[in-house]
Every structure is written in structure tokens, then in C-alpha cells.
Amino acid sequence: MPAISMFYGIIVYLYFKDNKQHKSPHIHVRYQEYEVVVSIPEGDVLEGNIPKSKM
Structure with a gap:
């Protein structure tokens, strides 16, 4: 998998x-x-979810 960034x-x-x-x-x-x-570049969620603090 091509990871382009890792942080926190x-x-x-x-x-x-x-x-x-x-x-x-x-x-x-x-x-x-x-x-x-x-x-x-819009930042709209197309699928799935993640905690709001991490968005």
C-alpha cells in the first residue's frame, strides 16, 4: 500500500x-x-468514518 503520510x-x-x-x-x-x-481538494467524506478529533 502506498502510504504518503504518517502522523499521530x-x-x-x-x-x-x-x-x-x-x-x-x-x-x-x-x-x-x-x-x-x-x-x-474539497475534503468531503465519501465513505467510512473517523473520530472528529482526527479529521
């Missing part, structure tokens, strides 16, 4: 060919057992 237990992933499920540019973010997909 948060890992940000960017996949090169991940357009089957989400058509807009986005990143995957993991924190402990949580995972969220966030559109870029």
Missing part, C-alpha cells in the same frame, strides 16, 4: 488506479480501527 497514528494512502468505486480524486485515511475515504 493517522496513515494517509493514495492509490494510483482507484477509480472503480469513487470517481473523484480522493485519499484513504486510517486511524486505529477506523477508515475513511476523503475527496480532494
Whole structure:
């Protein structure tokens, strides 16, 4: 998995060919057992959830 950033237990992933499920540019973010997909540059949550303090 291509992790592009790691800080405070948060890992940000960017996949090169991940357009089957989400058509807009986005990143995957993991924190402990949580995972969220966030559109870029808007920052809208496309899928999943993560604690508000970590968003």
C-alpha cells in the first residue's frame, strides 16, 4: 500500500488506479480501527468514518 503520510497514528494512502468505486480524486485515511475515504481538494467524506478529533 502506498502510504504518503504518517502522523499521530493517522496513515494517509493514495492509490494510483482507484477509480472503480469513487470517481473523484480522493485519499484513504486510517486511524486505529477506523477508515475513511476523503475527496480532494474539497475534503468531503465519501465513505467510512473517523473520530472528529482526527479529521
